[in-house]
Ligand code: IPD
Ligand code: CA
């Protein structure tokens with residue numbers, strides 16, 4: 001958790017991603033105490049507000065000004081294919097919408113850029129604290145320009161494990177809930193913050209040891225995944241042979257020392273570790 005080294009000069013795409021994240025963060029801060037127009041999506045607790053949409057629009061506008069050929073996948077607007085389908089931005093302009101609608105301050109902006117099937121960069125910005133987490137492939141992971149590393153804790157008795165569980169109950173979620181019981185019985189401290197991306201940033205920063213969720217979308221995990229990898233952690237997808245940003249997947253992300261123990265607990269069919 002010790003902040004040490006300053007961030008090297010990031011690429012132009014990373015700089016633009018930081019600018020876009022701050023633009024969205026400003027909109028979310030304006031919306032936090034304002035009147036919200038809340039619409040229900042797939043279930044009574046799956047919501048969208050006008051600020052999700054305004055923040056996403058601001059992200060796309062900021063990036064498109066600099067990179068007009070790149071494509072976009074936004075949680076609210078879906079896919080926007082431009083000239084270059086291989087260069088795609090994944091956007092969750094408000095991760096933690098349910099918290100936001102209840103004025104619970106755990107929400108963030110989460111952006112990543114994928115090219116050639118690999119996550120090239122990730123930015124997670126928490127407007128309420130002003131923190132900005134940044135990682136670029138091969139460059140390390142940083143918060144507010146100071147390098148971060150995953151923790152080295154190697155036993156569940158000393159671990160904080162955060163989870164997300166989708167509202168819809170189906171076999172995969174039910175099995176996952178069973179595994180959560182085992183995690184609690186192992187002595188770990190179990191959390192559910194309501195913002196997957198904040199938790200992933202916290203794994204990268206060594207504040208907590210792991211995040212796991214069944215049915216997680218690409219826009220929820222991509223930025224956090226590159227942060228964790230660049231901070232020395234590991235990420236494994238369960239029940240699949242590949243990472244797929246267009247489909248919901250079960251993902252276990254953690255520091256390196258705990259990863260095998262967690263995989264043993266959450267064991268499911270085929271697994272794919274992201275490298
Ligand atoms: C949700 C949050 C939640 C996670 C859900 C996500 P949203 O994102 O990250 O913590 O458990 O799977 O969908 O809808 O607030 O952007
Ligand atoms: Ca989300």
Ligand code: CA
Nearest residue numbers: 075092094095
């Ligand atoms: Ca969202």
